[in-house]
Amino acid sequence: MTELGVLIVDDEPLARARLMRQLEGLEHCVLLGEASDAEAALAQVEALDPDLVLMDIEMPGDSGLVLAEKLSAREHPPAMIFCTAHDEFALPAFATAAAGYLLKPVSREQLTAAIDKVQRLSKAQRRAAAGAGEGTALAATSTPRIKAVSRRGVELLPVDGIRCLIADSKYVVAHHDGGETILDESLKDLEREFSETFVRVHRNALVAKHFIAGLSRDSDGYRVRLEGTDQRPQISRRQLPVIRQLMEELGR
Known part of the structure; x- marks a missing residue:
């Protein structure tokens, strides 16, 4: 496996020290250096040519987001993982082609999982992919x-x-290719934001239109069958005509 040279960028000395300790003992990782702000980080990138940059977002001078944009503009940018105390910057962070977004205090488990994710995306591999005419795996996506x-x-x-979004108590659970994930958005907000993709089948469930495979019936009424999951969300009486009409339009 390709060894990753790592640069840590954070204005807090204790935060840098914590990440350094957690990097110790991780296979295929070597600490190249550290920086306390974006300006110093750019100089370090020029001098050390790291494969991975672990960076904070809120720092004196340019923020981590600005730094990430500058690094992304390089011909062969390093992989980037944000380590921050705030989750509200996630969307703009991933828009810079970040490979991960960890919330402080970052645990060894979190860091290990994030680095494992980018081991296959080292700079050398991205260069090889670019030479073969393939796109970078870290490219921003629409x-x-x-x-x-x-x-x-x-x-x-x-x-x-x-496949579907199920409201459970005060959370919404997304059932997807990789399993299940708890979301912090309401079902109502998700329905409004992604109305082209999902249709409501019950007050507590939205299903992806293109994964609808058919209907089944049990003692509780009708349920919708979905491709790629064992989930069978119940369909309310009010929504049953809507789902049947949608299935006709989809040719199901």
């Missing part, structure tokens, strides 16, 4: 995504991989 906060940090789930 695929709609939903923000989710988990123990691994902040993730952006591709909407086109979600």
Whole structure:
């Protein structure tokens, strides 16, 4: 596996020290240096040519987001993982082609998982892919995504991989290609934002239109069958005609 040279960028000495300790013992990682602001970080990138930059967002001078944009503009940019105390910057952070977004205090488990994710995306591999005419794996994508906060940090789930959204108590659970993820947005907000993708089948459930496979009936009434998941959301009487009409339009 390709070894990653790592640069840490954070204006807080204790935060840098914590990340340094957590990097110790991680296979295929070597700490190249540290910087306390974006200006120093750019100089370090020029001098050290790191494969991965772990960076804070809120720093004196240019923010981590501005730094990420400058690094992304390089011919061969390093992979970037944000380590921050705030989750509200996730969407603009991932728009800079960030490979990860971890919330402080960053745990060794979080850091290990994030680095494992980018081990396959080292600069050398991106150069090889570019030479073969392939796009970079870290390139920004126009695929709609939903923000989710988990123990691994902040993730952006591709909407086109979600089968259904189920409201459970005060949370909404997204059932998708990779399993289940808890979201912090309401079902109502998700329905309004992604009305082209999802249709409401019940007061507590939205399903992806293009994954509808058919209907089934049990003692509780009708349920919708979805491709790629065992979830069978119940259909309310009010929504049943809507779903049947949609299935006719989809040729199901």
